[in-house]
Amino acid sequence: MATIKDVAKLASVSVSTASIALNGNKNVKTETRVRVLEAAKKLNYRKNGSAADLKKSQTKTLALIVDDLSGPFFSELIKGVQDVTLSKGYDLITCSAIGGENSTPTRFLLEKRTDGVIILAHTLKNEMILHASMEGFPIVLLDRQLDSRHTIHIQVDNEQGAYNAVHYLISLGHRSIAYVSGNATSTDNHCRYRGFQKAMDEFGLEQPDKWNISGSFTEEGGYHTTKMLIMQGQLPSAIFYANDEMAIGGIQAFSEKGIKVPEDVSIIGFDDILLSRYTTPALTTIHQPKYEMGSLAAHLIFRALSGESFEQQLYTLETRLVKRSSCRQV
Amino acid sequence: MATIKDVAKLASVSVSTASIALNGNKNVKTETRVRVLEAAKKLNYRKNGSAADLKKSQTKTLALIVDDLSGPFFSELIKGVQDVTLSKGYDLITCSAIGGENSTPTRFLLEKRTDGVIILAHTLKNEMILHASMEGFPIVLLDRQLDSRHTIHIQVDNEQGAYNAVHYLISLGHRSIAYVSGNATSTDNHCRYRGFQKAMDEFGLEQPDKWNISGSFTEEGGYHTTKMLIMQGQLPSAIFYANDEMAIGGIQAFSEKGIKVPEDVSIIGFDDILLSRYTTPALTTIHQPKYEMGSLAAHLIFRALSGESFEQQLYTLETRLVKRSSCRQV
DNA sequence: CTGTTAGCGCATTCAT
DNA sequence: ATGAATGCGCTAACAG
Numbered sequence: 001m002a003t004i005k006d007v008a009k010l011a012s013v014s015v016s017t018a019s020i021a022l023n024g025n026k027n028v029k030t031e032t033r034v035r036v037l038e039a040a041k042k043l044n045y046r047k048n049g050s051a052a053d054l055k056k057s058q059t060k061t062l063a064l065i066v067d068d069l070s071g072p073f074f075s076e077l078i079k080g081v082q083d084v085t086l087s088k089g090y091d092l093i094t095c096s097a098i099g100g101e102n103s104t105p106t107r108f109l110l111e112k113r114t115d116g117v118i119i120l121a122h123t124l125k126n127e128m129i130l131h132a133s134m135e136g137f138p139i140v141l142l143d144r145q146l147d148s149r150h151t152i153h154i155q156v157d158n159e160q161g162a163y164n165a166v167h168y169l170i171s172l173g174h175r176s177i178a179y180v181s182g183n184a185t186s187t188d189n190h191c192r193y194r195g196f197q198k199a200m201d202e203f204g205l206e207q208p209d210k211w212n213i214s215g216s217f218t219e220e221g222g223y224h225t226t227k228m229l230i231m232q233g234q235l236p237s238a239i240f241y242a243n244d245e246m247a248i249g250g251i252q253a254f255s256e257k258g259i260k261v262p263e264d265v266s267i268i269g270f271d272d273i274l275l276s277r278y279t280t281p282a283l284t285t286i287h288q289p290k291y292e293m294g295s296l297a298a299h300l301i302f303r304a305l306s307g308e309s310f311e312q313q314l315y316t317l318e319t320r321l322v323k324r325s326s327c328r329q330v
Numbered sequence: 331m332a333t334i335k336d337v338a339k340l341a342s343v344s345v346s347t348a349s350i351a352l353n354g355n356k357n358v359k360t361e362t363r364v365r366v367l368e369a370a371k372k373l374n375y376r377k378n379g380s381a382a383d384l385k386k387s388q389t390k391t392l393a394l395i396v397d398d399l400s401g402p403f404f405s406e407l408i409k410g411v412q413d414v415t416l417s418k419g420y421d422l423i424t425c426s427a428i429g430g431e432n433s434t435p436t437r438f439l440l441e442k443r444t445d446g447v448i449i450l451a452h453t454l455k456n457e458m459i460l461h462a463s464m465e466g467f468p469i470v471l472l473d474r475q476l477d478s479r480h481t482i483h484i485q486v487d488n489e490q491g492a493y494n495a496v497h498y499l500i501s502l503g504h505r506s507i508a509y510v511s512g513n514a515t516s517t518d519n520h521c522r523y524r525g526f527q528k529a530m531d532e533f534g535l536e537q538p539d540k541w542n543i544s545g546s547f548t549e550e551g552g553y554h555t556t557k558m559l560i561m562q563g564q565l566p567s568a569i570f571y572a573n574d575e576m577a578i579g580g581i582q583a584f585s586e587k588g589i590k591v592p593e594d595v596s597i598i599g600f601d602d603i604l605l606s607r608y609t610t611p612a613l614t615t616i617h618q619p620k621y622e623m624g625s626l627a628a629h630l631i632f633r634a635l636s637g638e639s640f641e642q643q644l645y646t647l648e649t650r651l652v653k654r655s656s657c658r659q660v
Numbered sequence: 661c662t663g664t665t666a667g668c669g670c671a672t673t674c675a676t
Numbered sequence: 677a678t679g680a681a682t683g684c685g686c687t688a689a690c691a692g
Contacts, residue, residue, distance in 0.1 A: 003669055014679040019671055029677060044464060049441030050389075051669035053380035054684050061437075069412070069424065070405040078399045082426060091434040094399065094424045096412060104421040107391075111379030134374060248608075278578075278608040333685055344663040349687060357661065381685035384668050664691075669684105676679080 002043035011039035022047070058115050061091040062301060063108040067121040069096050072245070072273035073290060074120070077142075080294025081118060088302055090115075097121035109139075116301040118142065118294075122186060138304035140297040144187050145314065152300050153314045154293055158188055158270075161286040161319035162195025165240055165268050168284075168321055170203050173330035174238035174266060178211035180225050180250065182242035186217070189242050192270060196240055211236050215246065222249025230257055235265055237330055244269035244276050244285055251279055251326070262328035272322050281325035289317050332373035341369035352377070388445050391421040392631060393438035397451045399426050402575070402603035403620060404450070407472075410624025411448060418632055420445075427451035439469075446631040448472065448624075452516060468634035470627040474517050475644070482630050483644045484623055488518055491616040491649035492525025495570055495598050498614075498651055500533050503660035504568040504596060508541035510555050510580065512572035516547070519572050522600060526570055541566050545576065552579025560587055565595055567660060574599035574606050574615055581609055581656070592658040602652050611655035619647050 215221030545551030577599030
């Protein structure tokens with residue numbers, strides 16, 4: 001494999017001159033530059049990026065770490081991140097946190113391969129993130145709060161969003177409302193349940209234990225928990241699912257049992273993923289500003305990178321109720 | 331920023347011993363390892379990944395380059411790639427090709443930052459890929475064929491798939507069939523059109539020019555071309571959309587005009603993206619084995635990496651007709 | 661088991 | 677405008 005040394009030799013110049021010529025710097029005679037470029041082409045020369053990074057202080061690269069690269073949430077988030085990153089002339093690389101402890105994310109969190117990291121990955125341990133956090137290496141957390149001076153946090157107002165959802169259900173006349181929760185360990189889930197409770201309490205509504213079921217944040221999770229709900233015999237008049245994917249799984253389960261949404265049971269989700277528009281019925285849900293989360297995250301990274309120190313370490317974005325067709329007036 | 335040197339000094343060992351200890355190698359007394367680890371923690375030491383890569387010959391990393399990280403096709407492809415990559419103990423990083431010439435992909439194609447690359451990105455120029463291709467650096471192309479000994483190609487049998495789609499339409503009694511094409515420059519599009527033509531020819535069917543409209547491979551593209559189709563006054567009895575996203579845009583356009591699918595017009599797509607299951611009506615389409623493409627691509631990279639030389643450079647995967655509810659018998 | 665030595669490939673002073 | 681020399685941080689022989 002040809003190195004810059006070989007190129008220099010073939011072009012009869014010094015390594016430094018070759019480097020200058022190769023990197024498009026002005027300070028070379030056109031003639032020599034041409035000679036170097038030709039030599040490079042002849043030798044099929046490729047710069048070694050790692051070596052270059054080693055010399056320079058920065059990589060001009062950001063990493064986005066997520067649990068599920070296939071997920072609907074990621075699909076929208078990435079656009080916001082990408083737009084900002086690109087506009088700053090930085091590169092963006094993405095990887096999944098799936099794969100256990102010493103997996104790919106380690107490389108970006110712990111090995112100085114990027115100038116900053118954005119994280120939306122429950123499976124990453126707090127411990128690892130804390131270990132990675134340090135002055136001058138901005139980390140933006142989208143899925144949790146951490147007690148560290150060196151991480152920046154963006155969250156959506158989950159509690160208020162859930163409150164609004166339940167409030168809407170109640171305003172529609174619903175009195176028996178179930179909560180189908182996602183991952184019990186998730187902060188998001190926790191906050192949403194708080195909002196749910198708050199609205200219920202406010203209106204003096206009780207929620208029997210049997211109507212508080214938990215699964216995972218997936219379509220399958222929603223499907224199975226809904227089946228369980230159905231098997232219990234008596235149905236609530238409305239269900240709040242901790243996210244849209246679960247709600248969609250729920251719709252599927254109901255449809256299979258011949259239970260009609262929203263005629264027999266009203267359903268509301270959380271997130272407003274792309275799919276929600278397409279289900280039958282279209283899903284009423286709480287919109288999360290995913291694009292904005294992404295672009296804000298990237299912006300904050302760049303602000304931190306430019307040496308700005310943050311008084312504020314927590315940014316809260318508002319949600320919005322999106323009324324579609326899965327809830328009915330009773 | 332602390333380096334391994336500082337750690338070594340603080341632990342009173344040589345740099346090499348520190349390196350060995352840090353990397354979990356067996357050949358150190360537990361006592362010294364502990365000392366090194368403690369020193370590292372105290373100094374908040376982070377390994378510099380670039381420096382490590384520079385020393386080692388390989389990066390143990392694969393890159394997947396795609397145009398659209400938000401796209402439905404990517405979402406399914408990635409799983410296949412990821413599963414295989416992980417099982418081999420490699421890391422996988424993903425980036426978008428959007429962003430013009432000297433953008434992120436360059437780093438992975440031209441700068442030896444990964445051991446191999448999988449590409450599904452029309453916007454990447456042939457020229458750049460050719461430039462990157464070389465012995466010992468496997469590149470798998472999912473979206474085009476290239477005349478290079480150093481690239482491996484996977485394609486789906488687009489022509490046969492399109493033929494099957496149209497054949498199905500014809501078997502349902504349709505005689506006037508329109509083709510809504512995607513990106514004109516795309517090989518996929520080209521092959522699908524050939525399959526379309528072949529089936530039409532075989533049954534002696536004519537396709538008026540006005541029923542051959544082209545847009546882009548997006549929902550919006552399908553929406554607009556369908557609007558145009560509608561404005562032309564007379565509708566075909568069936569439409570073959572070059573991909574599902576366009577078909578979904580088409581359904582939307584029809585729905586807005588009060589034209590019923592499939593009562594008034596039958597629709598078939600191509601790809602079988604996740605969404606197709608959820609549209610109203612559910613979309614009949616040609617399934618592409620996206621997961622299999624991904625895992626095959628990764629497999630081939632590893633085979634190439636293990637020094638295997640390929641007699642075969644083109645792998646063709648079969649499609650499958652998925653009947654749902656968007657086509658009716660006439 | 662541990663230390664010494666020698667680069668990996670490149671960008672960058674500082675001379676000339 | 678060009679060249680010589682230096683070292684980025686790390687790993688891997690090779691000695692001891």
